[in-house]
Amino acid sequence: MVREQSGITQTRSDHDRLMVLLVFRSKGLHQLLEWYPGKSYYNVLDPELKGYWKFFGRVDLGTTWFFHAPVPLGTTKDNFDFRQYLHAAVGAEFDVEFEHIGFWDLRVATADAYRKGRVFIAGDAAHSHPPYGGYGINTGLEDAVNLGWKLAATLQGWAGVRLLDTYDEERRPVFQSTARDFIERAIAADRQFLDAFHPDHDRSTFEREWQARSSGAKAEINAFEPNYRGSSIVWGDSGGGCSALGSHSFEARAGHHLAPLLLSSGRNIFEDLGQGFCLLALDAADSFLGRFEAAAKQRGVPLKIISDTCQDGRGQYHARLILIRPDQFVAWASSDSGTDAAEVLERAIGAEQRQEPSIGQQP
Template identity: 70%
Template sequence: MGLAIGLGQRGIKTIVVERHEQPQPIPKGQNLTQRTMEHFHFWGAEAALRAARTIPPYGIGGMTSYGTLLSGHNYNWLQRELVRPFYFTDNERLPQYATEAVLRQRAAQLPSIDLQYGWTCRDVRPDAEGVGLDIENRDGMIQSLRADYVIGCDGSRSIVRERAGITQTRSDHDRLMVLLVFRSVELHRLLEAFPGKSFYSVLHPDLEGYWKFFGRVDLGSTWFFHAPVPADTTADNFDFRRLLHDAAGAQFDIEFEHIGFWDLRFTVADSYRAGRVFVAGDAAHSHPPYGGYGINTGFEDAANLAWKLAATLQGWAPAGLLDSYDAERRPVFASTARDFIETPIFRDRDFLRRHDPARDRADFEAAWHERHSGARAEVNAFEPNYEGSPIVFGPAGAVCSAIGSHAYPARAGHHLTPQPLSSGKNVFEELGDGFTLIDLTDGAAATALEQAAARLGIPLTVIRDTASGGREKYEARLILVRPDQFVAYAGDNADDASDILMRAIGRS
């Protein structure tokens, strides 16, 4: 839906084929970061999304506990407020089905988007000129479509990926996980001592680094829970009530609404593109729902691919620009999965083996305090960037990665940090649909870039201001910003204006 909106706002005719008539009411994908909310801002759906929240502005931070939820050994994590100055919008929290409903409403407002609900893709046939595909509804009716490009956003079992011949690399942790959705007023009361939290993870020595994980669906009664269970567990042969009580370390009322299972594994497509077919979201990558990375990574896929497809279809960028989607997004996901999800599982396992309060309480207390400090540092370190992209002017030898640092200077390949303008507006309020040039000079360098953009047919918005009032923090006087708010070039002159722009659109 986000990808369709990003294309539809640029006038690209788009068809969305979606098998479900309505969003499915399973709580997942709840944590929307500040960066993701920037997408909703530019998609014209931010206000509607915030109005749809199921929890009031209560806080969407997390807490990690040792042994049981109420053991007394805990620290805060997922502290996104620590990096709030580097983004234009606040974060948000609501179930994915509520998010999807908002996106469906926004997509329906755009005449260039054709929404086909109740249809499932059955076959994809790419060729040199385009892609044919067959879709089927619940009555067995088959309809054939033809498109310039097809993007599979159809989940981890993607038919589009399979038909396009895109293979996957899998890392299987051989763990069966349960997903429980339940109601409990008493659990809410038990956790009133920890205000402002919406996620609660429990580390237990028996789990070898894997979590028991509680999450709020609303503020008061509805919860979801993930945890490892024996491989032969079914909905009927296991005491899930006891599992919840043991995880919390207390008895409380439970009314189950859903019991489901999933396998703990990491998968990544070996390419995000096969000719005119692309994959995005879970079709391109999947991992355990640790840390809320999944839905946000998928939205970033959409934002990255939308402007590149539009630029190619509108003729102001070559088809080669589309190769940068894989070059940028795939290594960022690999880093996210490896450095922020899988490695922490092993790190937690090693911590639990090394430190035991029953064996050496002083040692455990010191190590636990150190983990708290590390949790704060990890929030700053998760800063997906495209320093190694072929279409940005990043440092020599750089790579695209999820590891970075939040900083005010404008850096090629990194997200632009918002700053106020002399007009009183924020720079993010003035960014254009195409490229944007932030001109903080008194010279002719910006004019050269404007003229080059006109010759090349590249849409360019120019923001002129002074290098003061906070904008001096950019440490650059000429900043070329891509349509996805990442910096393509930052410097003090533009002697090679045409070269800068051609590289930014993949024409170098």
């Protein structure tokens, strides 16, 4: 409602699929699936569905379940045998006690802007997609974290004039990539798999390729690494763009989430970051730290400095100086203590647009 009243339009990708959501209780299904311990949800692929899933999972560790699946257009609570549909999906009969029967349209929708004047949108108001992969809650939470620190900076008076605009710049492309590179691609990949392999045609080949899918699923999970590479407020490769596609690494990379490592105190770095900016200084010159502290004080930017050594694995960051934003993403990473501290900080708060920080005399 807020999005519509603000005049923010949407771009939608409709799949022309009506989906049913069933919430039900069943002791019998719980007993059937004891053969597959440690699993919380299950996908059912059907060649007739062209890559769209029937999938069900546990609401709790007992006997409550959910089930999503395509149904014919025009289906209602009263004209469809949902019990039989469940039995066909599982391949066995079991007791069913329905608690909820609802419907939703399978589509991907993205707001064409996450900001309009003084109005900001996040979460489901900004984007929606089918519940494939659990990406929705991750995306919504990161929206809130990204917008939250930028709003706080603005209200506290230390944000640059461009900082609030970078909420849309960083977050909207991440969702677009999530929808395109993970959800839409998964539907297409399942469709192609079912077109190519069928147990009735060549069972051994089907089983071999089916097992190979598990390694592909792991690769997909490892590729999900939302990042702000190329953002105007991080120092790094300007040739990239904000995306959900990436790779996981301990290296401190501008625009990427900081990896967890232990400090020499034995505490995890995330326990000591604080709520503002943090400069992690590993075997760094005191003169540079003083310049950085002075630059932050002049701008009123909350800054915590953590000094430590590169020993005990912290060299994996591949940088001695790492500026970490309040949302735990790296704004700048370098080992050059001759860099202009004020320029680094000003870009990180949206106050300037130089492509590379100036290099001064090495101490």
